[in-house]
Amino acid sequence: MLRGIDVSAYQPSDYDTGGISFVFIKATEGRSYVNPKLAAQTKTAREAGLAVGFYHFLWPGNLTAQAEYFVKHAPEKAGDILAVDWETTGEGTHASNAEKDRFIRKVKELRPNHRVVLYCNRYYWLNVDTTSYAGDGLWIADYVTAGEPRIQARWRFHQHTDDPHDKNVADFPSRAALRTWAEGA
Numbered sequence: 001m002l003r004g005i006d007v008s009a010y011q012p013s014d015y016d017t018g019g020i021s022f023v024f025i026k027a028t029e030g031r032s033y034v035n036p037k038l039a040a041q042t043k044t045a046r047e048a049g050l051a052v053g054f055y056h057f058l059w060p061g062n063l064t065a066q067a068e069y070f071v072k073h074a075p076e077k078a079g080d081i082l083a084v085d086w087e088t089t090g091e092g093t094h095a096s097n098a099e100k101d102r103f104i105r106k107v108k109e110l111r112p113n114h115r116v117v118l119y120c121n122r123y124y125w126l127n128v129d130t131t132s133y134a135g136d137g138l139w140i141a142d143y144v145t146a147g148e149p150r151i152q153a154r155w156r157f158h159q160h161t162d163d164p165h166d167k168n169v170a171d172f173p174s175r176a177a178l179r180t181w182a183e184g185a
Contacts, residue, residue: 001147002170013040019050022174027074029057051178053081058093067106079183086120097130104135
């Protein structure tokens with residue numbers, strides 16, 4: 001399995017890339033937030049030769065506008081992965097299953113040559129999700145042994161801890177295999 005991290009404005013622009021093969025970078029949230037460190041964090045990843053993904057924190061409502069906002073701000077390079085972060089918002093709400101599914105499909109329509117994956121935690125996957133639709137792959141958060149999330153579904157990425165930052169593994173035998181998958185959208 002490959003090791004990776006995900007970063008947002010809470011992490012430095014020049015984060016440590018040693019020992020990792022991929023990074024997911026928060027790009028946007030809702031229809032008004034862009035990560036102020038997006039360009040610098042992307043530069044760090046590209047200079048290190050990492051596979052790069054970008055994610056959007058999904059809010060309920062205005063799915064088309066959110067998808068358009070995300071693809072407008074997320075860098076567009078062949079092989080980049082796009083992800084929707086589906087969880088509870090700061091206001092205690094969350095997008096519905098139908099909204100989550102429509103968002104993934106809309107992003108895929110807007111960026112047909114990119115893999116689009118769903119990020120959610122184990123509770124959401126088992127108790128909130130009713131469609132099991134994850135686009136091109138599931139990125140599951142479950143803070144247990146790396147690579148052993150407690151779900152039956154096939155997953156591509158597993159966030160296994162947030163201490164001292166979000167650490168992930170990817171179910172690919174090599175960085176080349178990850179890139180081949182990402183480019184095969």
